[in-house]
Amino acid sequence: VTPGLADLVTPALVLDLDVLEANIGRMAERFAALPAELRPHVKAHKSSRIARLQCDAGAIGVTAATTAEALAMVAAGVGDVLIANQIVSEPQLARLASAAAEARIAVAVDDAVQVEAASRAGRRAGAIVGIVIEVDVGMGRAGARSPAEAVSLAELAARLPGVDLRGVMGYEGHCTDEPDRARRTVAATAAVEILAAAAAELERASLPCGIVSAGGTGTYDVTGACPGVTEVQAGTYAIMDEFHRAVTPEFGSALTVLATVTSLHGSLVVLDAGRKAIAADLAAPRVVGREAHVEFVHEEHSGFRVDGSGLRIGDRVSLAPGYAPSAVNLHAAYNVVRNGTLVDTWPVEARYSSAPTALA
Ligand SMILES: Cc1ncc(COP(=O)(O)O)c(C=O)c1O
Numbered sequence: 219v220t221p222g223l224a225d226l227v228t229p230a231l232v233l234d235l236d237v238l239e240a241n242i243g244r245m246a247e248r249f250a251a252l253p254a255e256l257r258p259h260v261k262a263h264k265s266s267r268i269a270r271l272q273c274d275a276g277a278i279g280v281t282a283a284t285t286a287e288a289l290a291m292v293a294a295g296v297g298d299v300l301i302a303n304q305i306v307s308e309p310q311l312a313r314l315a316s317a318a319a320e321a322r323i324a325v326a327v328d329d330a331v332q333v334e335a336a337s338r339a340g341r342r343a344g345a346i347v348g349i350v351i352e353v354d355v356g357m358g359r360a361g362a363r364s365p366a367e368a369v370s371l372a373e374l375a376a377r378l379p380g381v382d383l384r385g386v387m388g389y390e391g392h393c394t395d396e397p398d399r400a401r402r403t404v405a406a407t408a409a410v411e412i413l414a415a416a417a418a419e420l421e422r423a424s425l426p427c428g429i430v431s432a433g434g435t436g437t438y439d440v441t442g443a444c445p446g447v448t449e450v451q452a453g454t455y456a457i458m459d460e461f462h463r464a465v466t467p468e469f470g471s472a473l474t475v476l477a478t479v480t481s482l483h484g485s486l487v488v489l490d491a492g493r494k495a496i497a498a499d500l501a502a503p504r505v506v507g508r509e510a511h512v513e514f515v516h517e518e519h520s521g522f523r524v525d526g527s528g529l530r531i532g533d534r535v536s537l538a539p540g541y542a543p544s545a546v547n548l549h550a551a552y553n554v555v556r557n558g559t560l561v562d563t564w565p566v567e568a569r570y571s572s573a574p575t576a577l578a
Pocket of ligand 1 (some may be wrong): 389435451
């Protein structure tokens with residue numbers, strides 16, 4: 219007998235295929251009407267199955283945060299990966315350079331040290347590693363701090379062997395969760411103007427700048443409409459979480475964690491899914507389909523106030539995680555559901571590992 223949803227041991231990561239497909243379809247429709255292309259970030263879902271559905275719907279490739287994510291995508295046949303992050307260790311760059319023989323791979327840089335390291339790796343592998351200059355657009359994390367700094371890195375990337383200058387990227391992460399749409403639009407537009415100014419400087423210096431990449435789920439439509447932006451890195455929209463639902467309610471909660479009621483005290487419902495199953499950063503989890511107020515999220519438990527719930531010990535409850543990228547990374551696999559029926563299991567790929575051979 220094939221195991222069903224009721225046979226799952228909780229807490230279990232669940233992915234609703236109908237909602238996932240609807241989200242991917244909706245985003246593809248939006249991008250059909252926007253000047254920019256979609257290059258979804260895979261850091262949230264860490265799944266080449268989901269990445270391939272996104273590419274089949276028109277995405278031009280994927281964005282990744284880590285070497286392991288990028289390699290998992292290439293191994294599954296995704297042909298174009300942008301690592302929106304600085305990769306500086308030699309073993310990681312060597313693996314990326316050898317993957318660059320079978321796929322188009324680019325890494326983001328904000329220092330000459332990273333460009334030189336990528337160049338060495340590319341030369342050794344006899345391959346070309348793409349270079350995208352990261353520009354700080356106001357978040358204050360990584361990125362060149364001025365157009366002049368971006369141009370000088372671009373000149374180096376254009377000059378060195380083993381690398382190929384592809385363009386610029388920036389991430390307006392300081393704007394993506396602004397709940398007021400008008401304010402979010404103003405802030406994201408101002409951030410993207412910083413990136414566009416750097417791109418214009420590269421062009422003035424006759425440096426190639428085919429890629430101008432930015433944006434996330436919270437800003438996809440604003441950033442995707444900004445003049446000069448060629449691609450958008452939004453990714454969580456496919457599976458969703460509470461953090462992103464606050465700003466983009468047009469996407470459905472495809473990702474949930476199935477939990478069991480383990481203890482009941484008046485209106486307090488205690489579940490077997492705590493921080494080790496749903497994580498607990500950036501936003502609180504939500505009980506799906508019930509009015510519930512989160513009381514606590516502990517290591518192995520979460521507690522919700524639910525009036526007149528009729529719940530009993532042993533009942534199952536679905537939780538929508540607060541922040542999908544953290545929740546997914548805690549699980550080895552998705553239980554894939556269609557129409558309420560368990561239909562498949564998909565691995566969560568490229569999870570963090572401290573094994574000596576791991577590449578994180
Ligand atoms: C570099 C980068 N690009 C894009 C995103 C947006 O991803 P999402 O669509 O999941 O919000 C993030 C999120 O942290 C990011 O760090």
